[in-house]
Amino acid sequence: QVQLVESGGGLVQPGESLTLSCTASGSIFRGYAMGWYRQAPGKQRELVATITRVGTTNTADSVKGRFTISRDNAKNAVSLQMNSLKPEDTAVYYCYLRFLGTSYDYWGQGTQVTVSN
Numbered sequence: 678q679v680q681l682v683e684s685g686g687g688l689v690q691p692g693e694s695l696t697l698s699c700t701a702s703g704s705i706f707r708g709y710a711m712g713w714y715r716q717a718p719g720k721q722r723e724l725v726a727t728i729t730r731v732g733t734t735n736t737a738d739s740v741k742g743r744f745t746i747s748r749d750n751a752k753n754a755v756s757l758q759m760n761s762l763k764p765e766d767t768a769v770y771y772c773y774l775r776f777l778g779t780s781y782d783y784w785g786q787g788t789q790v791t792v793s794n
Contacts, residue, residue: 679703679783683772686788693792694760699772699785701753708777711748711755715768715790725770726757730777740766762792 685697697713712727712735726736726746734746745758755772772785 679705679774681772681774681783681785683770683785683788686770686790688791688793689762690794691763691792693762694758695762695790696759697757697770697772697788697790699755701774701783705753709774710777711772711774712746713755713757713770713772715766715770716787717765717768720768722771728755759790762790764792766790767792 679701680703681699681701683697683699685695687695689695708730710727710729713725714722715725716722724737725740726734726744728734728746728748730750736744736746743759743761746755748755767790769787769789771787774783
């Protein structure tokens with residue numbers, strides 16, 4: 678089993694920054710990708726950014742240039758630096774992990790990000 682614990686959400690004003698962090702623990706014994714999805718009220722969960730073990734990233738067009746994903750393999754951790762936040766970035770952000778060669782995703786509990794005046 679794998680457990681994911683997220684931190685770093687909160688309430689910020691438009692234009693401000695936040696950093697989300699996620700650490701994985703448990704039975705981690707092979708390569709994996711990690712990343713972030715988000716879900717706003719009344720909307721489907723959507724991809725924000727992913728990163729492979731070797732650092733290849735994939736970022737949604739809606740956040741490209743503002744959000745940066747990074748990972749620390751030694752700590753089994755992934756971070757999401759979010760700059761120039763907009764009200765439309767308001768959502769619950771979920772960390773996920775997928776082992777190579779599988780289609781099963783492990784999810785964190787989610788962390789709320791609210792961008793508002």
